[in-house]
Amino acid sequence: MEVSMENKRKDAGSIPTTPSKIPVGKKSKTDNKEAQVSNLTILEAIQSMEKNFDKQLTQLKEQAKQSSCMIASLTKAVQFHAEEVKVCKKKINDLESQSELLEKENRELKERVREQERYKMRWCLKLKGIKEKNEENIRTDIIHLFAKIAPDIDMRQLEDAVDIVHRIGRKEDNKNRHVVILFARRLVREEIWRRSKDSPVCKERGVRFTEMLPLEDREARKNLWPQIEQARREGKRAYYRGPHGYIEGRRIG
Known part of the structure; x- marks a missing residue:
């Protein structure tokens, strides 16, 4: 009995065994360690990025x-x-x-x-062309000239009407300086001025009276002279009044 059982066991041992299922592969400790290292590296990288981000954010906030x-x-x-x-x-x-x-x-x-x-200056007249002499009494000479221009005016009246007479400018050889006459009476001044324009005495002695004017008025008259001269050539009534010119009563300039 025991022999037969043993034989059966032997016979059973000769029969090929049925192949078993392939066991599921298990992760080794090395793989787990590598996985942990990889995760740790990623975590550190993320943490580093977070720190850099926080740092940059702080810098941006500061900026x-x-x-x-x-x-x-x-x-x-x-x-x-x-x-x-x-x-x-x-x-x-x-x-x-x-x-x-x-x-x-x-x-x-x-x-x-x-x-x-x-x-x-309306109280004055300027006389041009009167000869200049040494040690002359110009006031007396001018009063005598006025007496010839207006013989109907009393000499005493002329004496009272003429205030100051003097020459102007620097004395030069062979040159007659102009004479300025300041009147004390305006009416006498106007009468002498009016009569002198057509006086034969003035033409004979080669003298001419002019009005005293400020520099600006003289310049204004100088600029208007061509028009005044042209109008007079055409037979029109042209004259000055102060710095202004008039032709036939119409103001020019």
């Missing part, structure tokens, strides 16, 4: 803060300069107004001074 401060400072500076410009513009406008006022006052003052000069 934004600095930019905000700079913008605020620039805004204040712009506002300050805008106010300064506004104040400067106001000052410039005020100065322009003052300048215009001063220019107007200056023109008015100049015209007043010029009018005073005209008024004072």
